[in-house]
Amino acid sequence: GGDHGVELTDEYHAIRREIEELP
DSSP states (O other): OOOOSOOOOHHHHHHHHHHHHOO
């Protein structure tokens, strides 16, 4: 998303990718 001044961990992004893969 946009820049909310929050540093997200690589693990978070990895999980998000898996979620986006779902229907």
